[in-house]
Amino acid sequence: MTLKKFSVLGLTLATALTATACGGGGGKENAASPAGEQQKQPMAGQKITVFAVNHPWTDALKPEIPKFEKETGIKVDLQVFAEEQLQQKLAVQFTTGADTPDVFTYRPYMDKILYAKNGWTAPLDDYANRNAEYDFGDFSKATIEASTIDGKLMSIPLWTDQFILYYRKDILEENNIPVPKTMAEFEEAMKKLHKPKDDFYGFVARGQRNALVTAVSSFVFSEGGDFMVGDKAAVNTPEAIRGFKLYADLVKNYGPQGVLNMNWAQAIGLFAQGKAAFYVDSAALFKNATDPEKSLVADKVGFGVFPAGSAGAKPYSTASWSLAMNPQSKGKDAAWAFMEWATNKENALMIQQSGVPGARDSVWASKEGTAEFPEDLAAAIQETMNIGVDHFVPQVMSVTESRDVVGAIVVKAILGEDIQAAADLANEELQAIIDKDNSQ
Incomplete structure (x- = not known):
C-alpha cells in the first residue's frame, strides 16, 4: 500500500483503532458485506515483525495486540528479548541490512546517535503528524526532544x-x-x-x-x-x-x-x-x-x-525507551499503523495504569492516569516534565x-x-x- 493510499485510509484506520482501545470497534454494520470487511480491515494481509524489550510496557500491550490485528488485518509477530539480547539482535539485523524487524524498541539516550548515523532508524515526522486524532502534540516536549536528532523525529517515546x-x-x-x-x-x-x-x-x-x-x-x-x-x-x-x-x-x-x-x-x-x-x-x-x-x-x-x-x-526529564521503525522495512505503512496504535492516548493510559510512566501530557493530567502513583509523586513528575532537560x-x-x-x-x-x-x-x-x- 502506497503512502498516498494510506493517507486516504487514515481516518478510517484511526477511528477503528480508537474504538478498539475503548473496547468497541466490533460494529455489526460491517460484518455482512465484503466492502464493510475491507473497510474494517484496511490493511488486511500485511504482516510486521516487532522486536520489544522484556518490560512491563510490553507485558501490558501484548494482550491487546489481537484487537489491533482484528481491526486492521495486520498480523503482528511480537518477539520479546531481554535488554542485552535485544541490543545484540538488533545490531546483527541492521548490520546485515535486514528488513526485519519492522518496528523495535530502543533506548534513545544510549543509541539514537549511533542508530541515526548508521541509518538504522527511519524519520517519523510525516507519519506522526498525519492523523490529527493521534495528537502528536500531546507528547511531552522533553521526551520528543530526546527522540529527535538533527531536527528529525527518530522514534516515539514509550516510557519516561x-x-x-x-x-x-x-x-x-x-x-x-x-x-x-x-x-x-x-x-x-x-x-x-x-x-x-x-x-x-x-x-x-x-x-x-x-x-x-x-x-x-x-x-x-x-x-x-x-x-x-x-x-x-x-x-x-x-x-x-x-x-x-x-x-x-x-x-x-x-x-x-x-x-x-x-x-x-x-x-x-x-x-x-x-x-x-x-x-x-x-x-x-x-x-x-x-x-x-x-x-x-x-x-x-x-x-x-x-x-x-x-x-x-x-x-x-527524558524518554527511557522509544519505538522506532526500520528504514529497510517493506511494510512501513503497516509498521506505522502499529506504532500509532501502540502509542495512542487510550493505550498510553492503559499502560500507565499498570504503573509504567508514560510520555503523554493528557494521561498525566487525568485522574485515571495518576491513580497508580502517589499524589505528590504524580505532581512532581508533571512539573519535572514541564521544566526538565x-x-x-x-x-x-x-x-x-x-x-x-x-x-x-x-x-x-x-x-x-x-x-x-x-x-x-x-x-x-x-x-x-x-x-x-x-x-x-
Missing part, C-alpha cells in the same frame, strides 16, 4: 524517566523542616538531620563512577552547565564544576561510608531501610521505596521536585565510555583530589571521544 527528590515525610515533620526548594535549603536540611553515629544519614545517592553520571547531570544543569556545548566538551566550565562539586560534597559530607560502591539499587535500598533523610534519582524507581515488601518506610516517603540551583531547577548523559555515540570519563570527576572529588584538575583531564578525554565518534 524524571529526576526527583525522595524524602522522609515523618523526619521532616518531626524536625519542622519544610521540603527544600533550593540547594541551600537542601543542604541545610541534610546538615540538621545527618547523624552518622546513629546510622542515619542526611543524604544518599549513586556513587559508582559510571552510574552516578545520570544523577549528577541534574546538579550540573541546575548550576547552568552541561556535558557538551555543540561538539565541544564542557565538563570543565565553572558552571559544570559547581554542579559536580556540589554533588560530590553532599555525598561525601552527608552520605554513608562506601558510597563509591553504590549504584541506584544500593542507594535506594539504604533509603528504604530508613537510614537516610533524602535520596535523589529516577521517579521510575519509586516502588522500591513505597512497596511494604521492599521498604521499611513505605508509608513515610514523600516526593518533590528537584531543588533549584543557581540557574534554577533543571532536573532531567531532555538528556542525562553526554550526547555522543560512545555513551558508556563517556560516562566513565565524566563520572571520574565526581569520584576524584569525593576522594579529595583537585576537582579542577580532574575536570580538565576529563574534558580532554571527552573531547577525544567526541572527535573519534564524529570521524566514524
